Amino acid sequence: MSSETIRSSGGLLLSLREDNNKRINAMVGVVAVIVLIILALTVPNFFRMQNIVNVLESVSSVGFYSLGLTIVLVSGGIDLSVPGVIMAAACLGGSYMVHGGNWFVAFLMMLGLGILFGLINGLAVAKGKMIPFIVTLSTLVLSRGIAEYLSAAQTIYGLPDEFLALDTKIGIVPIGVIVFIAVAILLMVLLTRTRLGRTFFLVGENIETARVSGIKTDMVLFLSYLISGFLAGIGAVFLTARLGSATATMVGDTVTNNTIASCIIGGASLRGGQGNIVGSVLGLIFITIVDNCFNLLGIGYYVGMVFKGLIVALVIYIDVLRSKG
Amino acid sequence: MSNITKEFPGVKALDNVCLYAEEGRVLGLIGINGAGKSTLMNVLGGVYKPDGGTIELDGKEMIFHSPSDAYNAGIAFIHQEPQYFLSLTVAENIFISDLYMKNKVFTDKKKMMEEAEKYLSIIASNIRPDQLLENVAIGQRQVIEIVRALTAGANVIIFDEPTSSLGRQEKENLFKTINKLKAEGKIIIYISHYLDEIMEICDDYIVLRDGKLVNQGLISETDKSGLSNMIIGQKLEHLKKKSIDTRDRETVLTVEDIHYGNLLHGVGFELKKGEVLGIWGLMGSGRTEMIRAMLGLDRVPGGKAYINENGNKLPIKKNELLRKVGYITEGRHFDGLFLSKPVWKNVTSANLDAYTSKIFHMLNIKKEYEDTKKYIDLLQIKVPNAGVKMATLSGGNQQKAVFAKWICKGADIFILDEPTRGVDVGAKLGIHKIIRELASQGKSVILITSEADEMVDLADRVLILRGGKIISEQTGADINQKNLMMIALQGVSAS
Numbered sequence: 010m011s012s013e014t015i016r017s018s019g020g021l022l023l024s025l026r027e028d029n030n031k032r033i034n035a036m037v038g039v040v041a042v043i044v045l046i047i048l049a050l051t052v053p054n055f056f057r058m059q060n061i062v063n064v065l066e067s068v069s070s071v072g073f074y075s076l077g078l079t080i081v082l083v084s085g086g087i088d089l090s091v092p093g094v095i096m097a098a099a100c101l102g103g104s105y106m107v108h109g110g111n112w113f114v115a116f117l118m119m120l121g122l123g124i125l126f127g128l129i130n131g132l133a134v135a136k137g138k139m140i141p142f143i144v145t146l147s148t149l150v151l152s153r154g155i156a157e158y159l160s161a162a163q164t165i166y167g168l169p170d171e172f173l174a175l176d177t178k179i180g181i182v183p184i185g186v187i188v189f190i191a192v193a194i195l196l197m198v199l200l201t202r203t204r205l206g207r208t209f210f211l212v213g214e215n216i217e218t219a220r221v222s223g224i225k226t227d228m229v230l231f232l233s234y235l236i237s238g239f240l241a242g243i244g245a246v247f248l249t250a251r252l253g254s255a256t257a258t259m260v261g262d263t264v265t266n267n268t269i270a271s272c273i274i275g276g277a278s279l280r281g282g283q284g285n286i287v288g289s290v291l292g293l294i295f296i297t298i299v300d301n302c303f304n305l306l307g308i309g310y311y312v313g314m315v316f317k318g319l320i321v322a323l324v325i326y327i328d329v330l331r332s333k334g
Numbered sequence: 335m336s337n338i339t340k341e342f343p344g345v346k347a348l349d350n351v352c353l354y355a356e357e358g359r360v361l362g363l364i365g366i367n368g369a370g371k372s373t374l375m376n377v378l379g380g381v382y383k384p385d386g387g388t389i390e391l392d393g394k395e396m397i398f399h400s401p402s403d404a405y406n407a408g409i410a411f412i413h414q415e416p417q418y419f420l421s422l423t424v425a426e427n428i429f430i431s432d433l434y435m436k437n438k439v440f441t442d443k444k445k446m447m448e449e450a451e452k453y454l455s456i457i458a459s460n461i462r463p464d465q466l467l468e469n470v471a472i473g474q475r476q477v478i479e480i481v482r483a484l485t486a487g488a489n490v491i492i493f494d495e496p497t498s499s500l501g502r503q504e505k506e507n508l509f510k511t512i513n514k515l516k517a518e519g520k521i522i523i524y525i526s527h528y529l530d531e532i533m534e535i536c537d538d539y540i541v542l543r544d545g546k547l548v549n550q551g552l553i554s555e556t557d558k559s560g561l562s563n564m565i566i567g568q569k570l571e572h573l574k575k576k577s578i579d580t581r582d583r584e585t586v587l588t589v590e591d592i593h594y595g596n597l598l599h600g601v602g603f604e605l606k607k608g609e610v611l612g613i614w615g616l617m618g619s620g621r622t623e624m625i626r627a628m629l630g631l632d633r634v635p636g637g638k639a640y641i642n643e644n645g646n647k648l649p650i651k652k653n654e655l656l657r658k659v660g661y662i663t664e665g666r667h668f669d670g671l672f673l674s675k676p677v678w679k680n681v682t683s684a685n686l687d688a689y690t691s692k693i694f695h696m697l698n699i700k701k702e703y704e705d706t707k708k709y710i711d712l713l714q715i716k717v718p719n720a721g722v723k724m725a726t727l728s729g730g731n732q733q734k735a736v737f738a739k740w741i742c743k744g745a746d747i748f749i750l751d752e753p754t755r756g757v758d759v760g761a762k763l764g765i766h767k768i769i770r771e772l773a774s775q776g777k778s779v780i781l782i783t784s785e786a787d788e789m790v791d792l793a794d795r796v797l798i799l800r801g802g803k804i805i806s807e808q809t810g811a812d813i814n815q816k817n818l819m820m821i822a823l824q825g826v827s828a829s
Contacts, residue, residue, distance in 0.1 A: 204690040204697055210675070211683055217669040221631075222684040222739070223657040282674060 033331050037274060041295050048302045060301065062181065068297050069189035070251055071260065072290070073244035075268045076196055077237030079289040082272055083200065084233040085213035085281025086134060086141040090126060091241045092260040093152030098122040098245035100156040103165035103255030112172040120242035126152060127238015131231035156257035166254040175250035185247035192243070197286040209233060214282025263317055270324045271296045278328050338387035340373055347373040348384070349545045355490070360512060360522040362536035362553065366565055366819060370545040371525050375492055379411050380404030391490070409490045410483030418467050418475060425450035425463035428482050453481045456518070457511045474504065480511060490521045495618055497531060500596065509535050527616040529558045529823055543567050562823045566816055579809060580609035580794045585642055586778050587747055592637035594623045599802040602637065605747065610769060610779045612793030616822050619799040621782045622751055629656045660740025662733070664752035670736045673725040677717055678706035680724050680735055685743040709738035713768060730761020737768055748772055751782045766792060786815040800825055
């Protein structure tokens with residue numbers, strides 16, 4: 010009798026705690042929707058088709074970063090290097106094509122450089138036991154240096170038509186968006202349905218338990234960075250095709266912040282073990298729309314940066330609230 | 335200290351304990367694991383507030399609200415494994431909480447060196463204050479903490495198992511230091527399991543058992559066996575259940591030559607099929623470390639392991655061994671479970687291969703869920719369903735879930751380190767039943783526990799660790815509380 014009472018009261022307490030997390034997530038969703046409605050009502054041109062396409066395109070071109078980052082966050086790490094890797098890959102492929110190189114070889118080179126950086130990050134974190142934040146910050150600087158060097162700090166343009174054809178639209182939807190959706194679905198299945206996906210979550214939540222459970226934790230960590238690097242390569246291809254050029258500044262400074270924020274809004278945690286692809290994509294759409302509205306409202310770039318900085322701080326606080334629950 | 339009483343939910347940890355210590359004498363505080371020594375010292379050190387009783391120091395009644403109150407009153411703890419700043423000098427380490435300042439910004443290095451030198455010369459003249467701590471031998475670092483206590487004006491110095499990580503020479507140095515402190519007129523309280531040490535260094539003793547003071551007196555009027563009789567007391571022996579002799583059975587695992595710093599000097603054993611092999615020893619005897627070294631979980635050389643396959647003794651790498659065994663510790667939250675994941679994801683986490691398809695490596699989530707339900711019924715884990723978060727389960731049910739994880743994996747060897755610590759009585763009995771079931775199904779179990787009755791109830795064979803070696807093997811009716819404690823304390827059996 011008494012143990013029954015204890016159990017049920019304990020259960021109640023804990024279910025309240027679980028409710029708390031759900032409540033925070035629901036709150037995030039509700040606030041996001043309210044913000045969007047306000048923006049839709051107050052911002053001129055919000056519903057113009059061109060604007061919506063703009064949003065979708067910018068989501069997809071840097072969106073590969075948020076897909077990769079979701080995997081890395083789930084497995085308990087972070088990858089700051091992606092913007093640099095995208096630019097290095099773009100400048101590598103771009104300068105190769107401008108000097109008469111074949112577009113398909115350039116395409117493969119871009120993917121290859123992404124994979125190479127994923128490999129470096131992965132080895133440093135998994136085998137070298139180095140701190141992910143510092144490792145990927147270093148490779149960010151390194152890859153940006155490569156991009157500057159390859160482009161000689163100039164814009165690389167005049168890319169072959171075959172390559173630029175990667176930006177053609179099927180109906181009104183660009184190929185880049187279609188590939189983005191396809192990759193997102195694939196990763197969603199990977200995370201939720203496959204063995205590898207499960208181990209990302211387990212390693213990210215408690216690496217010691219995972220190790221004792223016989224999971225090859227080094228391999229799992231390594232693969233998360235490899236996937237992130239590969240997706241950086243894909244991102245480089247479609248961003249370059251869309252812009253029609255490559256520079257060492259083509260990915261803006263605020264992209265890293267925006268992407269981390271979008272993953273956390275979508276349910277990922279900086280502490281690892283949490284996250285999902287759908288959430289990250291919705292988070293990214295939200296952040297991009299807010300970004301877009303800053304432009305439509307004529308808020309200057311620098312003022313916009315201040316606001317976005319604040320939003321990210323707020324989002325990370327949400328992460329703290331969740332983990333308390 | 336008079337009439338100290340402290341209750342924790344469900345246990346009376348201290349019951350009217352009085353402790354009287356004199357200046358210039360060393361008081362030995364002894365008792366088995368869980369007798370109340372640490373609780374008593376935590377009351378004195380301001381960590382716990384007593385439910386009753388008073389503390390008097392130099393005739394003045396003291397009330398400590400926090401450890402810093404006790405520290406300011408001159409009561410210092412020398413910990414088993416103190417923390418230091420390796421890249422700072424000895425002097426800076428000594429004055430770390432109260433650096434000498436020239437002005438508001440800069441420290442007065444010269445003054446600090448002089449002060450440190452003054453105190454160091456009393457007890458350890460071979461350490462220079464300007465040495466970096468990383469250049470001080472590990473066994474000597476304890477001296478730094480003692481000096482730290484002296485500079486803070488401590489009059490009562492408590493040593494809690496200070497020799498557990500020390501070699502022989504270092505131990506002698508420590509005893510010299512303690513004798514010097516004694517000569518300085520300090521009050522010294524010395525806690526140890528090792529009766530040799532108590533006999534050597536202490537002047538007086540008090541013995542705690544089950545939270546009560548059972549004996550006190552002068553060391554000169556007693557001897558080792560007298561002390562161990564007081565520690566153990568006249569407990570009623572309940573009869574050992576029918577015991578099985580497992581010594582002639584097939585060996586499934588052989589471990590040889592495990593070393594672990596100062597703790598273990600070449601231990602090895604054989605594990606038989608279908609037995610519960612107990613590893614017994616006092617706290618700090620290296621029980622847990624032996625297992626961790628065997629599984630390659632710590633960066634120590636470790637030793638060799640062999641596994642029996644079809645009658646052949648084959649060497650096995652440590653990480654492969656880790657993958658073969660079920661390892662269950664008291665640290666469920668640290669290395670046993672994924673707390674924010676549902677029960678079913680925990681149960682299958684060590685056996686994901688069995689649920690993975692050949693193509694695309696897809697998981698059969700439905701089967702994972704169904705199998706988990708089976709284990710929940712089998713082990714009587716109390717949960718509303720297999721999908722609730724692990725964090726919502728009680729400690730005992732969480733521990734059962736760890737068992738479910740390893741049973742699901744089909745492990746043949748289970749290694750249990752304090753498997754019932756912190757779980758309620760009902761769950762404990764449930765876990766005991768599971769352990770017996772496992773052995774009767776031909777699984778082999780290595781059991782480490784600090785509770786003598788648990789060992790007596792479960793083990794078919796017990797190995798006793800003392801002084802870094804396995805000194806004894808007990809079987810059958812010799813596995814009784816008195817015998818186990820006697821050997822662990824003194825190195826000889828009761829009979």
